Amino acid sequence: MGKSKAQEIRIRVIDRWLKRGNYSNSELMDRCNEVLENEGRGQISSRQTIVSDIDYMKFTYNAPIKTIGKGKNTCYTYSDRDFSIYNQELSEEEHQSLKQALDVVQRFKGMPQFEWVDEMEARFRFQSGPSVVGFEDCQYNAGIGFFSRLFEAITQKQALTITYQKFLHSEPIVYSLSPYYLKQYNNRWFLFGRGFHQKTLTNFPLDRIVRIERCNHPFEATNVDFDSYFDNIIGVTVTKGEKPEPVELWFTKRQLAYVETKPLHRSQKIVYKDEDGGIVHLFLIINYELEQLLLSFGENVKVLSPTLLQDKIKERIEKSLQNY
Numbered sequence: 001m002g003k004s005k006a007q008e009i010r011i012r013v014i015d016r017w018l019k020r021g022n023y024s025n026s027e028l029m030d031r032c033n034e035v036l037e038n039e040g041r042g043q044i045s046s047r048q049t050i051v052s053d054i055d056y057m058k059f060t061y062n063a064p065i066k067t068i069g070k071g072k073n074t075c076y077t078y079s080d081r082d083f084s085i086y087n088q089e090l091s092e093e094e095h096q097s098l099k100q101a102l103d104v105v106q107r108f109k110g111m112p113q114f115e116w117v118d119e120m121e122a123r124f125r126f127q128s129g130p131s132v133v134g135f136e137d138c139q140y141n142a143g144i145g146f147f148s149r150l151f152e153a154i155t156q157k158q159a160l161t162i163t164y165q166k167f168l169h170s171e172p173i174v175y176s177l178s179p180y181y182l183k184q185y186n187n188r189w190f191l192f193g194r195g196f197h198q199k200t201l202t203n204f205p206l207d208r209i210v211r212i213e214r215c216n217h218p219f220e221a222t223n224v225d226f227d228s229y230f231d232n233i234i235g236v237t238v239t240k241g242e243k244p245e246p247v248e249l250w251f252t253k254r255q256l257a258y259v260e261t262k263p264l265h266r267s268q269k270i271v272y273k274d275e276d277g278g279i280v281h282l283f284l285i286i287n288y289e290l291e292q293l294l295l296s297f298g299e300n301v302k303v304l305s306p307t308l309l310q311d312k313i314k315e316r317i318e319k320s321l322q323n324y
Contacts, residue, residue, distance in 0.1 A: 011085070013028070013035050014054065014057065015057070015063075015086065018078045021077060022068055022075040024073070025047045025076075028076070054076060064078055066078070143208065144207075149212050150179055150206075151182065153179050154179050154180060158179075158215075159178050159179075159196075159214075159217045160193075160213065161174060162175045162204065163212075165209075166208065175204075177195045177196070178220045180192050180194070180226070181226045183236060186289075188205055189207075191204045194220065194222060196217055203236050233289070233290075234265055234289045234293055235287060236289070237288050243285065244267075244283050247283070247290075248281055248304040249280045249303055250278070252300045252301075253278070255297060255300035255301065265284050267283040268282055269281045279304065294313055
């Protein structure tokens with residue numbers, strides 16, 4: 001079983017102090033609890049926890065830990081003060097785990113701010129061989145060059161002035177805002193931010209951004225929880241005041257099989273099935289991305305409710321037919 005985060009912290013602290021001298025179980029526990037508290041984690045109250053950590057270090061890292069004294073007077077130290085578990089070469093298992101992690105991180109390879117992926121791969125001299133995992137690639141999309149600057153501004157809470165070119169507009173528009181979040185959808189990146197003294201968020205596709213400049217206006221924080229902000233939608237469009245509502249869709253038997261294995265939304269439920277198809281229930285906000293998704297299913301889907309969504313899809317299909 002792998003180490004928990006709390007145990008990783010304790011072992012890091014114990015390793016550091018054993019390099020310095022002789023320390024009792026209680027002293028090591030106090031040092032560990034100081035760091036655990038600073039990192040917002042629960043403290044330990046049993047000396048046996050430290051004993052278990054030391055045994056783990058001996059067994060897993062072959063740490064040269066020497067025991068001095070007995071009972072309550074027992075102290076621990078490294079017999080070799082130059083030793084550290086963090087100076088050891090990676091085991092084959094650790095090497096393979098790191099390689100697998102880098103394979104996942106490589107989805108960002110080539111993007112600004114993630115040049116370290118190439119450096120780390122070279123540093124560990126991984127011989128990857130043929131690729132076995134593929135991700136959607138967006139590193140060549142227009143606007144991706146702004147990713148690094150936006151990422152930095154968000155993390156450093158720096159206000160920005162953005163020059164933005166809307167589709168079908170001849171002149172660009174200038175926005176000054178506080179940037180909060182970057183989200184990828186449908187192989188495009190979007191910046192979410194809020195203009196000064198405004199109450200609602202705005203999103204900007206990176207491929208429509210022309211220029212980014214630093215703004216001297218103070219950064220205005222947000223209380224939006226982006227971990228849950230997109231829970232009730234498909235895509236990135238959240239309209240102020242709109243509430244999620246029930247949506248019922250009928251799918252052909254063939255399409256239903258795909259929808260079952262790849263749900264349209266976290267709220268999806270299959271409420272009826274027969275030999276011809278089935279009915280899917282969703283609970284979400286109706287937006288443009290939902291319409292686009294339903295249109296992509298063509299003749300394999302029918303909107304049963306609500307009427308508003310049904311009418312929108314019908315109208316768009318009729319307009320599409322006028323092109324032929």
